[in-house]
Amino acid sequence: MPGLSDLMLEGSRVQGHRPAPRAVVDPAVWNFTVGKIAEGHWTLLGLWGEAAAVHMALLDEDAGETAVVSLDCPDGRYPSVAQRHPPALRLERAARDLFGLTPRGLPDMRPWLDHGRWAESDPASQPYDFLPAEGEGLHQVAVGPVHAGIIEPGHFRFTVSGETVVRLEQRFGYAHKGVESLMAGAALTQAARLAGRVSGDSTVAYAFAFARAAEAALGVEPPERAQWLRALMAELERLANHFGDFGAVRNDAAFPLLHAHAAVLRERVLRAADACFGHRFMRDRIVPGGVASDMAAGSTDMLHGLVADLRQRFPKLVELYDKTASLQDRTVGTGIVKPPLARQYGAGGFVGRASGRPFDARRTVGYPPYDALRFDVPVLDRGDVDARVWIRIREAEQSMSLVEQILRGMPGGPIAADLPSRAGEGMALVEGFRGDVLAWIRIGGDGKVARCHLRDPSWFQWPLVEAAVEGNIVADFPLCNKSFNCSYSGHDL
Amino acid sequence: MRKLLLEGLLRRPLTEPAPETEDAALAALAAALERAARRRLGRSLSIREVDAGSCNGCELEIHALNNAFYDVERFGIRFVASPRHADVLLVTGPVTKNMREALARTYNAMPNPKWVVAAGDCALDGGCFAGSYAVVGGVSQVVPVDLHIPGCPPSPTALLKGLLALLESVGSARTHPSTGSG
Numbered sequence: 001m002p003g004l005s006d007l008m009l010e011g012s013r014v015q016g017h018r019p020a021p022r023a024v025v026d027p028a029v030w031n032f033t034v035g036k037i038a039e040g041h042w043t044l045l046g047l048w049g050e051a052a053a054v055h056m057a058l059l060d061e062d063a064g065e066t067a068v069v070s071l072d073c074p075d076g077r078y079p080s081v082a083q084r085h086p087p088a089l090r091l092e093r094a095a096r097d098l099f100g101l102t103p104r105g106l107p108d109m110r111p112w113l114d115h116g117r118w119a120e121s122d123p124a125s126q127p128y129d130f131l132p133a134e135g136e137g138l139h140q141v142a143v144g145p146v147h148a149g150i151i152e153p154g155h156f157r158f159t160v161s162g163e164t165v166v167r168l169e170q171r172f173g174y175a176h177k178g179v180e181s182l183m184a185g186a187a188l189t190q191a192a193r194l195a196g197r198v199s200g201d202s203t204v205a206y207a208f209a210f211a212r213a214a215e216a217a218l219g220v221e222p223p224e225r226a227q228w229l230r231a232l233m234a235e236l237e238r239l240a241n242h243f244g245d246f247g248a249v250r251n252d253a254a255f256p257l258l259h260a261h262a263a264v265l266r267e268r269v270l271r272a273a274d275a276c277f278g279h280r281f282m283r284d285r286i287v288p289g290g291v292a293s294d295m296a297a298g299s300t301d302m303l304h305g306l307v308a309d310l311r312q313r314f315p316k317l318v319e320l321y322d323k324t325a326s327l328q329d330r331t332v333g334t335g336i337v338k339p340p341l342a343r344q345y346g347a348g349g350f351v352g353r354a355s356g357r358p359f360d361a362r363r364t365v366g367y368p369p370y371d372a373l374r375f376d377v378p379v380l381d382r383g384d385v386d387a388r389v390w391i392r393i394r395e396a397e398q399s400m401s402l403v404e405q406i407l408r409g410m411p412g413g414p415i416a417a418d419l420p421s422r423a424g425e426g427m428a429l430v431e432g433f434r435g436d437v438l439a440w441i442r443i444g445g446d447g448k449v450a451r452c453h454l455r456d457p458s459w460f461q462w463p464l465v466e467a468a469v470e471g472n473i474v475a476d477f478p479l480c481n482k483s484f485n486c487s488y489s490g491h492d493l
Numbered sequence: 494m495r496k497l498l499l500e501g502l503l504r505r506p507l508t509e510p511a512p513e514t515e516d517a518a519l520a521a522l523a524a525a526l527e528r529a530a531r532r533r534l535g536r537s538l539s540i541r542e543v544d545a546g547s548c549n550g551c552e553l554e555i556h557a558l559n560n561a562f563y564d565v566e567r568f569g570i571r572f573v574a575s576p577r578h579a580d581v582l583l584v585t586g587p588v589t590k591n592m593r594e595a596l597a598r599t600y601n602a603m604p605n606p607k608w609v610v611a612a613g614d615c616a617l618d619g620g621c622f623a624g625s626y627a628v629v630g631g632v633s634q635v636v637p638v639d640l641h642i643p644g645c646p647p648s649p650t651a652l653l654k655g656l657l658a659l660l661e662s663v664g665s666a667r668t669h670p671s672t673g674s675g
């Protein structure tokens with residue numbers, strides 16, 4: 001079985017791409033690689049384009065190694081990945097919208113992010129052909145982009161037979177802000193701010209991934225203390241989101257009591273974050289080179305107090321969830337993602353780990369300071385709403401322990417390193433609460449961003465929502481969807 | 494289950510004016526907002542929220558208004574599902590071109606009198622997304638804005654203060670107040 005290092009020998013190595021290698025390959029090697037991905041030998045981590053080239057990030061899960069393969073396509077055409085590996089479909093449609101790259105053999109040529117409204121002269125929407133669904137007694141229900149609740153914009157087209165969902169088709173792109181085009185030519189500091197605004201709930205994870213990719217490109221190690229502070233912020237962000245969603249899933253199952261209590265835990269974490277780092281979401285605190293500011297005085301004691309409080313309250317909520325038969329009734333066996341599908345899509349985060357995929361970027365690829373910390377990566381294989389809830393419960397427990405370990409082990413010293421001005425390329429994978437955020441960057445000789453690509457974990461999770469609701473009743477969709485809690489903005493970029 | 498419910502009854506509720514001045518000030522703020530709504534509208538305040546391409550950060554803080562610390566519903570501030578039931582359109586995001594039409598339609602579906610509050614730095618002028626081919630660049634480019642609440646995202650407190658300022662500044666009889674981005 002070839003390893004990624006063997007694959008790199010088949011192309012021409014790009015100098016200055018760190019820490020993982022990148023090689024420019026010919027169409028034959030590109031197709032060989034696609035075949036290996038389709039066989040499940042390697043996992044597709046991302047696919048993105050630029051003016052005359054297309055790139056794939058790959059993961060060898062057993063070896064914990066990553067690599068990038070690139071194919072030059074001066075005529076804007078390349079052999080489609082999705083024709084043999086469906087998880088690439090939306091990524092290829094997006095790269096076509098954004099860079100005009102045409103994947104030869106792409107099974108679905110409809111635009112994805114481009115709704116035909118970007119040119120000033122073209123304000124009216126283009127009609128979008130939803131997939132046909134034919135059969136007796138079928139009808140369609142259209143929802144969005146504006147929803148009844150306080151929810152991000154997106155469109156869901158349900159084909160139903162009676163109460164049962166026969167098919168769900170998603171349409172996204174409503175939140176597309178053109179982040180990657182704004183990054184091109186931007187200074188690192190400005191690009192870091194943009195990265196932190198790709199998906200607000202994961203602002204720490206994005207800033208973390210962007211900073212690591214930029215540091216890799218520049219060949220800089222941030223000081224140890226900065227790395228530990230980053231992990232502290234990342235675990236606080238994970239806790240806030242796991243608590244908030246734990247409650248929200250319960251709310252969609254008509255159980256507001258748990259929702260209220262879980263929201264209180266979330267709020268406590270946000271207030272603590274504000275007191276320590278001066279912002280409830282800790283936005284713009286992680287910057288290339290380190291962190292922007294140190295913890296406020298007294299933070300260590302305050303955070304120990306926070307964790308002690310959470311450790312007391314959270315188990316009661318968990319017990320309540322566990323013991324309430326009417327809740328379990330809604331969540332057990334609902335919205336199932338089978339393990340082979342999660343593996344094929346390389347689904348990250350609790351979505352993958354609830355369906356038997358044991359991947360966690362903190363562990364499998366790894367980055368400091370997690371190599372010095374003890375934590376479990378919980379995995380289940382039932383793949384239903386209940387399993388996703390339990391993974392998040394277990395992860396919240398792990399994060400509480402991580403916060404304590406980080407506070408105890410926090411090294412002293414400086415919190416930022418100087419950044420040299422030099423060209424380079426870098427890639428990083430950081431585990432956000434939702435899953436692995438991929439950041440890839442090319443820095444030009446002027447020290448500015450030449451190209452940056454950010455891949456939200458939702459790209460490989462949203463399609464699984466479509467699969468999971470099939471055969472469920474329409475009324476279970478909000479619960480099922482919330483149990484994934486994919487990002488619209490992170491996906492639309 | 495019972496234990497938690499009982500605790501919920503017996504323990505001092507989180508939303509009571511707490512010893513922390515911050516929470517006491519919040520309760521006072523929300524109460525003032527309720528009085529202003531009654532004075533101006535003769536009833537409580539109904540808000541329809543539209544995400545016009547935000548990063549979702551603003552939504553998280555708007556959600557927080559309903560947690561037990563802020564619990565704005567007890568002051569009669571309700572988030573409603575239909576624009577037809579709303580007094581205030583609360584809009585977040587730089588307004589993506591792909592959301593422009595949906596935002597305008599939601600606004601048009603609201604009965605008069607109606608007010609628009611743009612929440613968050615990017616709702617003012619696009620914020621750090623300004624200049625993108627995919628962004629209109631601010632809510633006021635699409636619908637008339639009565640008030641802008643700054644912040645990235647605005648905290649729940651800032652949101653409450655903003656809504657209060659809106660109600661204090663408008664007359665009850667006008668079908669549409671003066672526009673401007675506050």
Ligand code: SF4
Pocket residue numbers: 197200546547548549550551585586587612613614615616620644645646647
């Ligand atoms: S103002 Fe900030 S938090 Fe709100 S949507 Fe814009 S970038 Fe996100």
